[in-house]
Amino acid sequence: MTKNFNTYIEHIDVDAWREVCVNKGSLRHFAKGEEFVSIGEVGRYFGFIQSGTLKYVARSADGTEYVMGLVFGNGFVGDWRHFSHNQNATVAIVATSDCDIYCITSKELKAMMSSDPYFKDMVMHATEAVYGTVYDRYVDLYVKTPQQRYEDLINRHPDLFDLFSLKDIASFLKITPTHLSRLRKNNGNQC
DSSP states (O other): OOSOSSGGGGGSOHHHHHHHHHHHSEEEEEOTTOEEEOTTSBOOEEEEEEEOEEEEEEEOTTOOEEEEEEEETTSEEOOHHHHTTTOBOSSEEEESSOEEEEEEEHHHHHHHHHHOHHHHHHHHHHHHHHHHHHHHHHHHHHHSOHHHHHHHHHHHOTTHHHHSOHHHHHHHHTSOHHHHHHHHHHTTOOO
């Protein structure tokens, strides 16, 4: 079992991506509750998270919020699919704490992809790695029980409840907060 929360990290050149964001981007602050990416708008940045936590959120037609992803310090953040094609985002990425993020613009990344074959290859490998993470999570929704998904999550990142709310973690697991509280209690964790 992996110890990385977002397993794509194990399959990319983290140092090279961090270097691109830090050296070519600018450090920006996002306050708790501020959107890094907003639904219906083209994302402005891709970034390396120096500090803080964010959640990827989809909203149903009635406004119900669903947490699809969680990211935090020393990770990467962005809606690459829409960002890189200048399309409106279908998810929001919301700071769940104050964040400092090295942000690079789509214009800069596109210029690098056009002029640097190595960077274009990095993008391809990162895209494949993220796809693998998302696909594995999708399969887990069908083949693992909520208990198994919870245990996998806690094994990968035992202090996740120190970073995110119970409600956000429950949504990420596709269970209710009450169900998550029961799972935690049954495993000897306090709610």
